[in-house]
Every structure is written in C-alpha cells, then in structure tokens.
Amino acid sequence: MGLTGALLPGALLVLWWIASDKGFLAEQILPPPAYVYETARDMIASGELFHHAGVSLRRVVVGFAFGAAAGLSLGVAMGLSRRAEDYLKPLFLAFAQIPTLGWIPLLMLLVGIDEALKFIVIAKGAFVPMVVNTFAGIRGVSPKLIEVGRALKFSDWQTLRLIVLPGAVPSIFTGIRYGLTHSWTSLVGVELLASSEGLGYLLVWGRQMFWLDMVIVAIIVIGLVGFAMDKSLDRTEVLIQRWKREELAA
Amino acid sequence: MCNPAHFQIRKVTREFNVNGEKLTALDAVSLDIAEGEFVTIVGASGCGKSTLLRLGAGLDTTYSGRISHEGKVVTGPSLDRGMVFQEPRLFPWLTVERNVALGLENSKFTKSEKKRLVEEHLELVGLAGFARAYPHQLSGGMAQRAGIARGLVNRPNVLFLDEPFGALDAITKARLQDELNDIWARERITMVLVTHDVEEAVYLGDRVVVMSPRPGRIRDIVAVDLPRPRERTSAALARVRTRVLESLNSTESKPSVGPRLVEGERGSKSGPLRPAVALAN
Secondary structure, eight states, X not given: OTTHHHHHHHHHHHHHHHHHHTTSSOTTTXXXXXXXXXXXXXXXXXXXXXXXXXXXXXXXXXXXXHHHHHHHHHHHHHHHOHHHHXXXXXXXXXXXXXXXXXXXXXXHHXXXXXXXXXXHHHHHHHHHHHHHHHHHHHHTSOHHHHHHHHHTTOOHHHIIIIIIHHHXXXXXXXXXXXXXXXXXXXXXXXXXXXXXXXXXXXXXXXXXXXXXXXXXXXXXXXXXXXXHHHHXXXXXXXXHTHHHHHHHHO | OOOTTSEXXXXXXXXXXXXXXXXXXXXXXXXXXXXXXXXXXXEOTTSSHHHHHHHHHTSOOOOEEXXXXXXXXXXXXXXXXXXXXXXOOOOTTSOHHHHHHGGGTTSOOOHHHHHHHHHHHHHHTTOGGGTTOOGGGSOHHHHHHHHHHHHHTTOOSEEEEESTTTTSOHHHHHHHHHXXXXXXXXXXXXXXXXXXXXXXXXXXXXXXXXXXXXTTEEEEEEEOOOOSSXXXXXXXXXXXXXXXXXXXXXXXXXXXXXXXXXXXXXXXHTGGGSOSOOOOO
C-alpha cells in the first residue's frame, strides 16, 4: 500500500485547508486544520483523549470477546450438527436482520444505560459475523480431506481437531475481522446514545457545545483506531496463515 | 507371494440410486489378489473401477457380496490398507512432513519411531529436502509423491491407488511410475492401482484387470509375465498392451460378450490356487 494509500487523505486535508482558508463554510462549522490540530494537542496533553479512547477500547475488548466467543460457539455448533442448524438457524437469521441500534430501546429498559448495555450492543456486533463465517468455514471444509481422515481411521475428535477446525480457520478469521469492525462501529453508536465517557460521547458532547474541532478530532481518532485494529489483525492473519498467503503470492 | 487369498473380492455388487433410478456400478465382481502382487485395473470411465477400489479400501461399505482382507471381512477403513487418491489431497495448512505424519496419527509407534518413519518415507519418495515445505510450494508430481508417502508411512500391507498419476504431465508421470515400481519392488507391499491409462496398467501390473461399463464387470484379466524393470518400448510389452486394448475395445462394442480366458495367464498356470478370472453371471 505504502504512500499511495496516503494520497487521498492528503488531498482531503488540502481541500479542507482551502475550504476553511477561503471561508467556504463558517469557521464554527468547519474549523481550520491548524485549529483542530491544536485542539488535538491540548486533548492529548490533558490526557482527555487517551482517557476517552481507553474507555472505548476497553468496552470493545470486553464486548468483542463475549460476542466473538458466543458467535464461534454457535457457528461451530450449527456447522457440525444439522440438528442444531435446523433449530437455531431460522432464529439466528431473523435476529441478524435487525440492526444493532434497533435493539437499544428494548435493551435500555432491560439492562439500563450502564456498561452492560454497551457490552451487549458491542457483543452483538461481533456475534453475527462470527456465526456466519464460522458456520460457512466449517461447512466449506473439503469432503475430500474428511475422506482422507476416514481412510486414516480418524475419530470424530481427530477429524474436528485436525481437519475441520484448521480448515475453517481462514473463514473464522474473516469473521473476527468483520466482527471487530462491527463492534467498533456499534460502540460509537451506543456511546452516542447513552454514555458519559468514550469517543462516541466526545462526538455528542462536541456537537452539543458546538465544538466542531473536538468532533473532528474524535472522528479522526475513531477512524485511526479502527484502521489500526484492522491492520494488526491483517498482520496476525498473515502470520497464522502463512501457507495461505504464500499461495496467493505464488 | 505365498498367500493367494490375501485379498478376496467375491460376487460384489454395488448399486447407486441416481435420481430414483437404480444404477449398477458393479455387478457380481470377483477378484483374488495375492500378497505382494501388483494388480492394475483399467476400464473406461463409469466401469466401476474406482468404486471397486473404494470398496476394497473400506471407504464404501454398502455392497452385497464379500470382501475380505487376510480372512477378515472388510467393514470399514483400516490402517492395514493405505489409500492414495487422484488428487494428492494434502492438507494445505500442514507442511509436507506433517501431512505424511497424519498417516501415523492412529498408529501405535512411539514418537521417535514416527519421526523416523516420516523421514524414511520422505526419503523413499524423494522429498527429503521438502519436509518443511507447504503443499502449494510443491509441483503436482511432488505433491503426489507426498500423497504416496502418506499412504505408505503406516506400513499397510495393501496400498490402493486411485488414478494417482492421472493429473500429471507425461514426463512426471513416467518418472513417478518408475518410482512406484521401485517402491513396490523394495517394500513388497500389495498394490492395487486403478487407471484409465493402458500403458501404465501393463507397465506396472503383474496382472491387468480389464473392466467393462454398465454394469461394471470384470471383462478380462491379462497377466503380464515380463521381468522388471520393464522396457516401456519393448515388443513384449507392446503385445500385452495390444491384448489389453483389444479387450477394452471389445467391451465397448460388444457389451454382452462373456469373459475370455487367455492361455499363458498366470492365473490359469497356477490352477485353482489363483483364479485369474472369476466372473459370475
């Protein structure tokens, strides 16, 4: 990727600078880049930015861990057992169609607006892609390889451990990546609605106070953190699946 | 080569249901394979040769008739019977040595014995330098070598090979045939190889089983009484090949013709001990 990927953000920055310099938009609505930069520096110096980013990250880590674990379990269960699929899949499909934000009113009444609400919403964001991809990964394992296992007298457990799960890993990893992205975006959503801390809260607060510089800082940080998470998962994936990446390169 | 009833297939019939229609893939097929023998099976596609192999390996158990291996009825796969598939079917996420080691997953060898066996068999198929490579880094021929090593590593006493060289280029194919011949000569493992390549069948087999399609039957069994290593271009081999081709062609044009016994076959020489043709219908 290198520098090519930085071209467009750079162009946007220039455009932003020109727009505010020429006064296309009122300064209150579109603060100049230099001003936003100073705000960011102040927020970093005061520790405010790290505090809110830390709160958000912690929520995502906890919520994602629960959601991904549950999604992995359900995906494996449905992938391995036709019966589990028959019982659970229709409900799951219906559940997956409802946007995360749609659950929030009901959830607020059930669990209040504290951390539990955020964890549930974030977990749900990770849950759906994890289930879908784990299920697809397990069902996608080559029957030919499973037959090799039969010829070698593999037990069910060996078949699962040596063929099905490793065979499903690439797909499960896709689930993790999508799951984390969904978790991160639903986090910001839920923090917008009900929070007194976190990056999403910064957005709401900034809007209410009409501190658009703060809003822009928060938006950029949200984007950067998401980008960094996806990038590091990408690296991990390359490391774990060397056999697969090299296949593409070859 | 002392036990003529090493592997017995008796009146084996296998039917499939294809869209509600009954399809007889194998019709009362009988074949005896002696210990240490190299049997090749040729036939047009749809003659049931791969079905027969899968039944022998125990991968398919819905048949009528009787299949026995060293006196025991085959009811499923066994570590005494190895299998090499047409596609090497290596696990892409495992290195070559770990792929081969899968063949020992359920064996009773100790860890160090397993390690030694894997090394030996990689050496045997000429992949010693590629133990740590991943399957995608191998050429088709190398991948198939790894597949053969996996089939052999557990020291089965019968190895079934289902068109193992079918997807390889001619040069690689010839080389692997020679290597397989060497392995067979050295290891003295009974081998049953299915192929659609007559040349390959006569080059490798002690006996060539010719099958005819719809329904799958054994049409002929041709003994190849030629010393090894064989000369691919020799006149003697060409004569056997012609015999097999004639047999195959007659199966195409006259599907109702009964089995033919040919003089000079090993089976008829050794009399009742080794029935060369046992076709029931």
